Amino acid sequence: MYDPKSLKAEEFISDAEIRETLDYAEKNKDNLALIDEIIEKAKLRKGLTHREASVLLACENEEKIAEMFDLAEQIKKDFYGNRIVMFAPLYLSNYCVNGCVYCPYHLKNKHIARKKLTQEEVKREVIALQDMGHKRLAIEAGEDPKNNPIEYILECINTIYSIKHKNGAIRRVNVNIAATTVENYRKLHDAGIGTYILFQETYNKESYEQLHPTGPKHDYAYHTEAMDRAMEGGIDDVGLGVLFGLELYKYEFAGLLMHAEHLEAVHGVGPHTISVPRLKRADDIDPDTFDNGISDDIFAKICALIRISVPYTGMIISTRESKAVREKVIRLGVSQISGASRTSVGGYCEPEPEDECSEQFDVSDKRTLDEVVRWLMEFGYIPSFCTACYREGRTGDRFMSLCKSGQIQNCCHPNALMTLKEYLMDYASPETRKIGEALIEKELNNIPKEKVRQIAADYLVQIEKEGRRDFRF
Numbered sequence: 300m301y302d303p304k305s306l307k308a309e310e311f312i313s314d315a316e317i318r319e320t321l322d323y324a325e326k327n328k329d330n331l332a333l334i335d336e337i338i339e340k341a342k343l344r345k346g347l348t349h350r351e352a353s354v355l356l357a358c359e360n361e362e363k364i365a366e367m368f369d370l371a372e373q374i375k376k377d378f379y380g381n382r383i384v385m386f387a388p389l390y391l392s393n394y395c396v397n398g399c400v401y402c403p404y405h406l407k408n409k410h411i412a413r414k415k416l417t418q419e420e421v422k423r424e425v426i427a428l429q430d431m432g433h434k435r436l437a438i439e440a441g442e443d444p445k446n447n448p449i450e451y452i453l454e455c456i457n458t459i460y461s462i463k464h465k466n467g468a469i470r471r472v473n474v475n476i477a478a479t480t481v482e483n484y485r486k487l488h489d490a491g492i493g494t495y496i497l498f499q500e501t502y503n504k505e506s507y508e509q510l511h512p513t514g515p516k517h518d519y520a521y522h523t524e525a526m527d528r529a530m531e532g533g534i535d536d537v538g539l540g541v542l543f544g545l546e547l548y549k550y551e552f553a554g555l556l557m558h559a560e561h562l563e564a565v566h567g568v569g570p571h572t573i574s575v576p577r578l579k580r581a582d583d584i585d586p587d588t589f590d591n592g593i594s595d596d597i598f599a600k601i602c603a604l605i606r607i608s609v610p611y612t613g614m615i616i617s618t619r620e621s622k623a624v625r626e627k628v629i630r631l632g633v634s635q636i637s638g639a640s641r642t643s644v645g646g647y648c649e650p651e652p653e654d655e656c657s658e659q660f661d662v663s664d665k666r667t668l669d670e671v672v673r674w675l676m677e678f679g680y681i682p683s684f685c686t687a688c689y690r691e692g693r694t695g696d697r698f699m700s701l702c703k704s705g706q707i708q709n710c711c712h713p714n715a716l717m718t719l720k721e722y723l724m725d726y727a728s729p730e731t732r733k734i735g736e737a738l739i740e741k742e743l744n745n746i747p748k749e750k751v752r753q754i755a756a757d758y759l760v761q762i763e764k765e766g767r768r769d770f771r772f
């Protein structure tokens with residue numbers, strides 16, 4: 300029944316296979332010889348299967364866990380260096396016809412303020428985001444064919460790309476909207492989106508159906524097969540994720556990796572990103588009513604194991620997590636974070652009055668983008684506003700072959716430095732700029748190819764002296 304190449308949800312995410320995997324992992328969690336063998340395999344940096352990774356997740360031996368964390372940290376360094384890509388979510392509309400029991404936008408929530416941005420409001424939000432320094436957005440909207448049809452989403456994307464305010468520009472729009480048809484995915488692809496992101500929420504079909512009692516999202520197969528339709532519609536880069544806290548984390552972890560294996564088996568390219576959101580408090584939602592919450596330690600272990608299981612897949616963490624948690628998991632493998640996020644509709648222009656709350660969840664990390672950028676640099680990271688790959692057509696397997704050739708260091712690193720330089724020139728506070736300039740000078744020496752290093756140095760001068768923008772490798 301289990302078949303990673305099948306296009307049927309229940310065959311590529313087979314419940315029986317997950318249960319056998321969990322059973323196998325539980326039986327082998329003290330099998331140190333097997334655990335060593337799996338860790339040795341992971342050191343080859345070619346990833347792990349869901350079974351192998353599940354054994355590591357089940358293992359409770361402190362020494363072995365420390366080895367897994369060290370390896371994750373090393374793989375993170377080798378593949379992503381010390382760069383962290385920055386993005387912000389933009390909520391377009393919180394109208395939704397679904398009944399997801401963990402989300403305040405569910406149809407039956409009558410006390411949340413319902414809002415949908417007009418194109419004029421989209422423009423104002425985008426200008427506010429550009430004025431902070433953001434270049435990469437993830438747009439979010441509830442599922443509502445009447446209020447948020449695909450035409451509305453496309454119009455918003457078009458508006459977002461068209462706004463050039465001062466030196467600002469949104470250069471990559473990732474899209475997080477409900478599962479849809481191949482035809483609509485093709486329209487999104489033609490509109491020039493970056494990654495299509497859709498969280499599975501849970502891979503457990505039975506729980507999935509209970510957590511989504513009403514609305515089109517109730518259909519487990521349609522939701523789970525969405526990435527295949529997206530790829531059929533021409534979208535190369537897709538982003539997976541589960542909402543940790545809904546189901547047993549070991550089940551979700553195995554399902555997530557099986558989904559990645561399925562995409563690789565069918566389309567020849569795995570997920571571009573994996574997000575790791577955890578259930579949070581929100582209007583009408585009390586996370587304590589869900590009894591599968593995970594501790595910060597388990598969360599860190601999951602992040603480390605995703606890093607070593609799918610080394611080429613970017614990992615995203617949002618402001619749902621606190622500064623302290625973000626600090627820990629960035630080291631272990633997270634490559635992209637949001638900064639200064641507002642999870643309400645229209646929240647960037649003006650704060651919402653208390654009685655008109657439209658937030659999707661409480662933000663734990665409430666710092667400004669300038670503060671986040673400075674914090675990253677202070678503990679040795681390069682905040683990157685790079686969007687080069689997608690704009691150079693390096694998506695899907697072209698992106699993966701660049702990663703696998705080891706040349707990414709000659710692209711990502713200079714691009715990170717140049718986009719950071721733009722940020723420092725246009726948006727940073729004097730203190731952040733001072734730290735950033737010193738960092739750029741030091742990090743320029745870490746570009747492996749001399750020719751690239753020289754060109755990057757020249758571009759940096761042009762950014763500063765001639766006011767030029769948007770160089771990229």
Ligand code: SF4
Pocket residue numbers: 395396397398399402403404405406440441442477516
């Ligand atoms: S999770 Fe998405 S689909 Fe579900 S209620 Fe919230 S916005 Fe709607």
Ligand code: SF4
Pocket residue numbers: 384683685686687688689707710711712714
């Ligand atoms: S060069 Fe490509 S992979 Fe590297 S940071 Fe930029 S967009 Fe991402």
